[in-house]
Amino acid sequence: MSVEEANTASGGSLTDRTARQIEQMIAERSLKPGDRLPTVQDLSRRLGVSLSVVREAIASLRAGGVLHTRRGAGIFVAEPSAIDNRGLFFGDLSQISSVVEILELRLAVEVEAAGLAAERHSMAQESRIYEAYEAIEAVMELGGTGEAEDSLFHIAIAEATNNRRFVDFLTQLGNAMIPRNKLRPLPASHQEHIAYLAQLQDEHRVILDAISGKDPEAARNAMRAHLSLSRDRYHSMIKAKTALR
Missing domain, CATH: 1.20.120.530 (GntR ligand-binding domain-like)
Structure with a gap:
């Protein structure tokens, strides 16, 4: 197991950090709502992590509603309403x-x-x-x-x-x-x-x-x-x- 894999397995810190970097790109408008996400290979080079870590980060962001898939077209940044309302209707997860x-x-x-x-x-x-x-x-x-x-x-x-x-x-x-x-x-x-x-x-x-x-x-x-x-x-x-x- 590589160091990167070990870090991910021990708590998902590298995957989480990669997901946060992608979210930061969205917050800074490098990626805007409706934009197609760069390829996994491009993000891997840009963020300095493996392809598997990028895929896991994208999966996490898809599950969270930050990204969405258009069949046959790729993965895109969700509209702000989809992102901003993620936690509002469904309450505090600590409860x-x-x-x-x-x-x-x-x-x-x-x-x-x-x-x-x-x-x-x-x-x-x-x-x-x-x-x-x-x-x-x-x-x-x-x-x-x-x-x-x-x-x-x-x-x-x-x-x-x-x-x-x-x-x-x-x-x-x-x-x-x-x-x-x-x-x-x-x-x-x-x-x-x-x-x-x-x-x-x-x-x-x-x-x-x-x-x-x-x-x-x-x-x-x-x-x-x-x-x-x-x-x-x-x-x-x-x-x-x-x-x-």
């Missing part, structure tokens, strides 16, 4: 109850999205879901937690509905979609957290297999189970915090 509310909202939307994805997906869309799943796996093997990759897994499923409103909804959620970097469900020991991440990935696999198998009801059930379990984990945090008062 566990807010996370539970978001998960309840996601249950209302993503269960049906999974079913539609199973019915409507193309082979290319199925491949993108699988690639997002594999990306989570790769990051976890390096010791990361894969928030950005997890977001892209769910966005890839939304894209496979062939209804752009599902994609718009998840993009608007931004960083609120996968809050585990800020809030870790109990238990919090390192070994138990690794087991928790592995369980999440097992749940992702069940969703992926149901969509791949073109089984809408199984896909809905798998997504419902996945998000319900996540909601219940955060409910346990609320109970634990209440008990400590």
